[in-house]
Amino acid sequence: MKDTKESFVTEDGRHIGSVIMEMRNITLRFGGVVAITNASFDIREGEIRAIIGPNGAGKSSMLNVINGFYHPQEGEIWFRGKKRPSLRPYEIAEQGIARTFQNIALFKGMTTVENVMTGRQLMLKKNFLWQLLRIGPALDEEVVHRRRCEEIIDFLEIQAIRNSPVGSLPYGLQKRVELARALAMEPKLLLLDEPMAGMNVEEKEDMSRFILDVNDQYGTTIALIEHDMSVVMDLADRVVVLDYGKMLADGTPDEVQKNQAVIDAYLGVEH
Amino acid sequence: MFYREAGQFKTSYAEYLQALPLREDKVGIAIWLLLAVFYVPFFGLPGLEYTFAMNAIMIPVLIFTITALGLNILVGYTGQISLGTGAFMGVGAYACYKLTTYFPDVNIILIILASGFVSAAVGALFGLPSLRIKGFYLVVATLAAQFFLEWCFIRVEWLYNYNPSGAIEVPQREVFGIVVTGAAASPATRYLVVLGILIFLTIIAGNLVRGRIGRSWMMIRDMDIAAELIGVRPLRAKLSAFAVSSYYCGVSGALMVFLWLGAAEVESFDVNHSFLYLFMVIFGGLGSITGSYMGAAFIWTFPILLKELGKRVFDIDSIIMENVSLVAIGMLIVFILIKEPHGLARLWQLGKQKLRIWPFAH
Ligand SMILES: Nc1ncnc2c1ncn2[C@@H]1O[C@H](COP(=O)(O)OP(=O)(O)O)[C@@H](O)[C@H]1O
């Protein structure tokens, strides 16, 4: 593994850029529970970064730290070469970080396309007065972004459910709508919390393909949490392994797979 | 059977984003509008005495529809709850009274529309707790607002110009030479002014809820954590909902006193009324503009029509019928909460859906 901040090309010819996000010595506590202990890792531009580890290892908490939902007691977060101050989640959204949740967090009262359209909130700029008139520039803006949402819906092959209320959709499709909503934000960094949990093999293959396509076509940097090791090995450029909040290993899938501590703690046993 | 999407192809997203994409819906609304503008002001309602139809039914129903629209923005679209509606209407009414006292020559319709802003500011202020508290606790906070404002309506004598009766009495005001407020204003004039303002406010509400602002409200309602993650500022979304909602309530409160009651004191703005408006919204349909219309019309006219029915057909005392209607409304609310939480608007929509696929069952 390279320590430099320079970009490089992997063995399979993928371009990995410089570091955009760096977690330095993060420690997160909830009262007596230590969810993350002194964890440090970075995320590079354009890569697919996996975070793995058993249940309760602190993976989701780590995404919540990146998102600004949790504020670590110790450690620093560096984003694009600057130390990030403590920010609210909506401010972090403004920096181009999007996210899906382990337990789907869609807007249940809306249809698929409306949910996807919410991803464009920050890009809609017309003020209150225009909004209440809904003519001219305000309507044009709505139309432009609506069209973009329809493209994303096509891309994720969910045209058939575009006008369905999301609450009634099967689980796998809800996950896909949530991905569509995150993509509608056109994020620089996309965080996916167990995007394939609870899916059958076919759905997992579809989702893997979408993740690769997003990374490939839009150049989106992706950090994902995933349990299925074969999926991780296929998708990820680099892997961080957490166990009980501690970092066990950090490296390419091959390196991590060969790491004895990882084998003992995680890979060796059935999950 | 003629209610179809077939053959009505959308050639652009702009068409798709219209308020009423279906031609049949447009025609339906046009018919309602024509009746409201050209029939009702002259003939009232069929089978009812004219002044009764106007003063007891049409004018209050239209005013309460504005209230319901406002409350629905807060409860139905943003998922916040308020038992302060009555008081926020009071703020609008007292603001209107003070404004027209200070500016007697300014067009009263403009004064009414301006008094909504006072109510909006007060509503936003009392909406501040919603940033920290939810559900039951927010209900209690808005209830506190209700009682505090009621106290102001009694104790702050400046609000009613130190009138010993404690009431605000509506002065006569003319717009372009036509008497709009006061005892000399004709029912038709008052009705048309209210109708005009209602149509204007309906269009605005429809625009808001379909755009960025309305989506931010619904995002907060459905999943506030995800909303924040997408960039919605909870403070801005919730306070804008409280402000817009209270604006509608304020305007309807001013209309209620100036174009309907003619005089009012604190009883017209009490918590019982707050409950009544909440019933309208729940019954008509949370998060639905059509539902606001249906709820206001139903909750207001049902007891009146029941009373009329009892008097005319069964010769029953009106006091008894009043109690009967209270019980009936209570039962209907419980029924609708269990059977169809989306209210009359959903039943209407389902009916249309059936029509669309008629004659097939599914
Ligand atoms: N909001 C919270 N309050 C208290 N404890 C929490 C909270 N969030 C996470 N934890 C605890 O932190 C640990 C890590 O949880 P989590 O990050 O969800 O793990 P993972 O996603 O790896 O399964 C667990 O012990 C969990 O109980």
Ligand SMILES: [Mg+2]
């Ligand atoms: Mg988790």
